[in-house]
Amino acid sequence: MPLINVIPGEKIPTAPLNTRLPVWRIPGWLLLVVWLARGTFRTVVLAARYWWITGPVAVSWWLAETHGWPVLLGVFVGLVAVGVTWWRLHPVSWLRFGWYPAVAQIRRLWIYRRGWTPAMTACGLVGVHGGDRWVPRLLGVRSNRWGDRVTVRLLPGQHPDDWAKAAPRLAYTFQLREARAYTTNRPDRVVLYFARRDPLTGTVRHLPVPAAPDLSNLNLGVREDGTAYHMRLTGSHVLIAGATNSGKGSVIWSMLRSLAGGIASGLVEVWAFDPKGGMELAAGAPLFTRFAYEDPDSMAGVLEEAVKRMRQRANRLRGVTRQHTPTVDEPLIVVVVDELAALTAYLTDRKVRDRIRESLGLLLSQGRAVGIHVIAALQDPRKDVLPFRDLFPTRIALRMTEPEQADMVLGDGARDRGAVCDLIPETSAGVGYVVLDGVREPVRVRFSYLDDDDVTELAATYARGGDR
Incomplete structure (x- = not known):
C-alpha cells in the first residue's frame, strides 16, 4: 500500500533534487489536461473544506446575478437584523451558537492554519516517514470567551505527552497566554487548549449553598x-x-x-x-x-x-x-x-x-x-x-x-x-x-x-x- 494512504497527516512539499533524468516526450495537450484536472481537484477540496466562506460567496453571487444588488443588500440587512435581535433577546444562545462558532472558524483560518506548518516544525512535532516530512492534521477549533480548543490528529509514533511538553512553546508561537494538551476518548487525537484571557485573575466569591448537597458534584x-x-x-x-x-x-x-x-x-x-x-x-x-x-x-x-x-x-x-x-x-x-x-x-x-x-x-x-x-x-x-x-x-x-x-x-x-x-x-x-x-x-x-x-x-x- 502506498505510504501516503496510511499517514494521517499533511505532507510537507519538498524541493525537487537537481538530477539528470531520462527525457520522456509528453504531448502538450496531455500535460495541460493533467494540470487542469489537478487544479480542479484542489479547488473542489478547498471549496468543500472552507464551505463557510465559499457557501456565502456563492449564494451572494447567485442573488446578485439573479435578483440584483438591491435584493442582496436587503438579504444582508435582514440577516444583520435577525442577528441583533437574537443577541438582544437571548445573548447566551447567540454567543454559543452564533458568535463563538464564527470566531472559531476565523481563528482557525487566520491564526492557526496560516502558521500551522512552521509552528509544528519549530516545536518538533513533525514526523518523518519514508523520507518525507508530515505535519499533524488540524481537525477543528472551538472557541469561547476565554480561549480556543484545537483538536489535532496525532501522527504515528506520537504520544499526548509530546504535545504536553510542547504546549508552552506552542502558546508563544501563536502569541497566546497559555496552552495545555488534553487527551480525548479517541487515542489518535489530542486537544490543545489555548488561553486568550484568564478567568481566574479575580477573586471568586462564595457560591450558593444547595439545600441538599450533591456529593458527586x-x-x-x-x-x-x-x-x-x-x-x-x-x-x-x-x-x-x-x-x-x-x-x-x-x-x-x-x-x-x-x-x-x-x-x-x-x-x-x-x-x-x-x-x-x-x-x-x-x-x-x-x-x-x-x-x-x-x-x-x-x-x-x-x-x-x-x-x-x-x-x-x-x-x-x-x-x-x-x-x-x-x-x-x-x-x-x-x-x-x-x-x-x-x-x-x-x-x-x-x-x-x-x-x-x-x-x-x-x-x-x-x-x-x-x-x-x-x-x-x-x-x-x-x-x-x-x-x-x-x-x-x-x-x-x-x-x-x-x-x-x-x-x-x-x-x-x-x-x-x-x-x-x-x-x-x-x-x-x-x-x-x-x-x-x-x-x-x-x-x-x-x-x-x-x-x-x-x-x-x-x-x-x-x-x-x-x-x-
Whole structure:
C-alpha cells in the first residue's frame, strides 16, 4: 500500500533534487489536461473544506446575478437584523451558537492554519516517514470567551505527552497566554487548549449553598475555561497542598459551604482537627460534630473513635451493599484535618504520632466504602512527611515554592503536563491544579473565597442540626 494512504497527516512539499533524468516526450495537450484536472481537484477540496466562506460567496453571487444588488443588500440587512435581535433577546444562545462558532472558524483560518506548518516544525512535532516530512492534521477549533480548543490528529509514533511538553512553546508561537494538551476518548487525537484571557485573575466569591448537597458534584469554584468547577466527593479522599498563604483555607471552606445544607439537615457530619489550637477552623465550630484542637493526644483519641465508627458501620453493611448511602441515621462523615504534617511528622511524642498515623492509614484505606472521607491540608508534600499520600484519589496543588513539588503532590510528570504550581503568583490565592485518579491531565481551578464574616454567617445559618 502506498505510504501516503496510511499517514494521517499533511505532507510537507519538498524541493525537487537537481538530477539528470531520462527525457520522456509528453504531448502538450496531455500535460495541460493533467494540470487542469489537478487544479480542479484542489479547488473542489478547498471549496468543500472552507464551505463557510465559499457557501456565502456563492449564494451572494447567485442573488446578485439573479435578483440584483438591491435584493442582496436587503438579504444582508435582514440577516444583520435577525442577528441583533437574537443577541438582544437571548445573548447566551447567540454567543454559543452564533458568535463563538464564527470566531472559531476565523481563528482557525487566520491564526492557526496560516502558521500551522512552521509552528509544528519549530516545536518538533513533525514526523518523518519514508523520507518525507508530515505535519499533524488540524481537525477543528472551538472557541469561547476565554480561549480556543484545537483538536489535532496525532501522527504515528506520537504520544499526548509530546504535545504536553510542547504546549508552552506552542502558546508563544501563536502569541497566546497559555496552552495545555488534553487527551480525548479517541487515542489518535489530542486537544490543545489555548488561553486568550484568564478567568481566574479575580477573586471568586462564595457560591450558593444547595439545600441538599450533591456529593458527586460539589460546586467549588471556576475552571480555567470559565465554566464552574465541580468535584466528586463520593468514594474519594482529598489532599490539599500549598505554600503559606496559597489558599488552602479557600478549598476547605468552599467544600464545607457546599456541604452546609447536608450539615444542617444531619445528612453530613464534619469531624474537624486543627493542630494550630483552633486558629484556622474555630469560626466554623457550629458546623462540626467533633472539633479537636487542644492537644495531639485528644486528637489521636478522636481519630481512633472514627476508626471504631468505621468498623461498626462496615459490620452493618457487610453483605448488604458495597457502597454506603448517606442518611440521617447513617450520615456521611467528613474528617477535615488542617496542617496534617503537624500530626504525622512534627510531633515529638512518637507513640501519639504512631497512633495518628495508624488511624489515618485505616481511614484512608477502608473508609470510602462506608461513607467516611478525609480532607487533609498540608504545606510540606515530601514523602517522609506524608507517607500515605497515594491513598488520596483527589489531589489539589496550590502555589508551591519549588518546581518538583508539583510532581510530589499530583504524581510524576504532572508539571510537564501543565501543573506549573511554582509559577502561580502570590496574589492568586486559591488558584491551583486538581488531579483525579485515572485522569492524566491536571485541571487549573480557582476556588471560591470566604472571608471571616462569610464563615461566621455560614456557621450561624447552617449550624449542625439547625434550621435555615
